[in-house]
Amino acid sequence: MAQLFFRYGAMASGKSIEILKVAHNYETQGRHVLLLTSALDDRTEIGAIASRIGMQREALAIHDTDDLFTIARQAEAISAVLIDEAQFLTRAQVRQLTEVVDVLDIPVMTFGLKQDAFNQLFPGSEALLIYADKIDEMKTLCSFCTRKATMNLRITDGKPVYSGAQVQIGGDDAYMPVCRRHYNHPEINKIAARMKEL
Known part of the structure; x- marks a missing residue:
């Protein structure tokens, strides 16, 4: 049964490398994935998922007006939807992802930050915390000590x-x-x- 996953973590916790790894694992089994990322993220280039260790892959750049249910429904023979920078999703888009899971029976895995630099929840993250079936924290260390970075x-x-x-x-x-x-x-x-x- 398909589920909506939200994997969150502080900066440099390996979210982008994890999404690339998940995509690779699906594809080595002959399954297709729909890779999405926010059009706001232009650190490398718009429409790219790039990790700090140098791995990079093209993805469909999405805007806050895009209907993710329609995009997933029109994609050909996909086994999963993988979304990087999920904190930038709108609340409506998160609800659309629940429909991808519940109606299309396609698992959706989202990766992103939980809160901003001022410790306020991003709208997309807040909605994912409400609607996701499974929530998992990706951990990394503080830049100053050995405690977990939150x-x-x-x-x-x-x-x-x-x-x-x-x-x-x-x-x-x-x-x-x-x-x-x-x-x-x-x-x-x-x-x-x-x-x-x-």
């Missing part, structure tokens, strides 16, 4: 930022995965050293 610290000009626009696309140059303690009390000297390395 938050994303936004960095601008080498300094932590605690207010601003919810969506600001960026990678290692703009965000650090951190634990709660170091979100509230980051080590400025380590931030500066990291920025020099990039």
